[in-house]
Amino acid sequence: MKKFVISVLFFVTYSVCAQAPLPSWNEGPSKQAVLSFIEKTTSTDSLDFIPIPQRIAVFDNDGTLWSEQPIYVQIAFTFDRIKALAHQYPEWKTQQPFKAALEGDIKGVLASGQEGLFKLIAATHAGLTTEAFREIAEQWLKTARHPKTGRLYTEMVYQPMIELLAYLESRGYKNYIVSGGGIEFMRPWTEIIYGIPPERVIGSSIKSKFEIVNGIPQIVGLPEMQFIDDKENKPIAIQERIGRRPVMAFGNSDGDYEMLLWTTAGKGPRFGMLIHHTDEVREVAYDRKSSIGRLNTALDEAPIKGWTVVDMKREWREIFTAK
């Protein structure tokens, strides 16, 4: 009996210690900060212990969990959808931002602003049942490749963040995505790639309607934005969807500023982290002036608020997951 208990204890200890957490993070201030925060909030003998149901961590997606350069993955998907649907809409050849999208002119599309992007999304994501859209997105992700690296987009996720997600789950944290990206575009792959199930994906969405066609109930997307999950809408969506203030928040741009503010203003231990894109060789170096993922206000505020800023170039041993 005693031997049995000892064997079990050994096995448990061995499994946990077999690999030190976050192997793709170099030793440094960010790794130390996040590990010591997880330790103090999950050790039962800690004054900062947080019960499991309250261990909520929220993650931006684009630029935080996977690459968003040279353009958001969903926009690349949208360009391909525009091309596939163009024969049904001859007027797109002359109308912006459709014209620019058809010509693969990223700058032209970006010139139309966020509004232009959402016009493209509404036009290409609507008119389909939830299931049909899911299938199209899934199929695209299986074949479409990043223009620079030639990798599948699902191979453009950050290995250090994948390790962090898994480590947080192992310590009783529940990870949520809170992204400006479309909920239904993310759900087909977030469970496989990040271990984040569909009910923990928060994002932007188009309106939809419930209808019965030939006796079969359907939910069909409408060509109109319902919710844009960015900036001050992120804390609003977190409250609406989760109903608890997160303990940890991870972002990379000014679009995540309010989410980090809201999270770290809560009582008790809180943690904010910004991924700073500093690696011009292994990825892209960008921050204050980028039209995608601009990081300016939040970068200025980080030291004042006590947020951890990850220097990707120095602090990440690996950037992308192995193919």
Next chain:
Amino acid sequence: MKKFVISVLFFVTYSVCAQAPLPSWNEGPSKQAVLSFIEKTTSTDSLDFIPIPQRIAVFDNDGTLWSEQPIYVQIAFTFDRIKALAHQYPEWKTQQPFKAALEGDIKGVLASGQEGLFKLIAATHAGLTTEAFREIAEQWLKTARHPKTGRLYTEMVYQPMIELLAYLESRGYKNYIVSGGGIEFMRPWTEIIYGIPPERVIGSSIKSKFEIVNGIPQIVGLPEMQFIDDKENKPIAIQERIGRRPVMAFGNSDGDYEMLLWTTAGKGPRFGMLIHHTDEVREVAYDRKSSIGRLNTALDEAPIKGWTVVDMKREWREIFTAK
């Protein structure tokens, strides 16, 4: 070692069998239907086995988990809020539906329709931070009593459903509330009373804004409805929030009809249940003609769709939880 294993097995078996599930349900078709569905979808050797992540059960609240007569609990709360705020709004003395609410005239308020109800809700639930509203709702629920039974409203929950919620959780199902009631009105007590955490409460909501007051970020309710979680909006909210089609759906009125349709039209084993209020002695008998919780179309459709209809009078040994 062998003895140890046998002891463990005995203990596990004993704990599970110590009490047969659903003790407040009389033996009958409804108890049998729900138990055999749970059994076949959770036994690993069953052809209808459903993996744990897909075991989603959705429950309407008013009239399904707790009493909704003579008026929705949230409306009783709203009446009290109207009275408390009336001195700030002298015009309410003559404006409907405020006048009726101030006079405690339920019929007068109901005459203003759903729109009138939502006018009252918007006026009384707005202008507060999430935390402040939560405190007011919590405080009210600690003292307000049902006009007929004199019980606290949280004692007006149905014991058979409390047992069902707990049994489903013990079999790996995740229970969600999908209610026409306000999310923030339900969250303060659903975890304690139903074991349903805030992130699994789906409901109606008012708009809100994020703002920073004296350096402190706040989310404040606005006097405008954002989403009314009823009828065809229930499946839409389920898709938006959960992103998986539920396996089981429980309701009691035509407001739940589309949710049951959506749930039970899915592939594989699905289960729909309607609570039919048939007990005029222990509760209230109402269905086709009630202005609260009307059950007409769904009652006609139940036999066609194969939904189980619970005859409360005959099938529930107890109605309310013990005080």
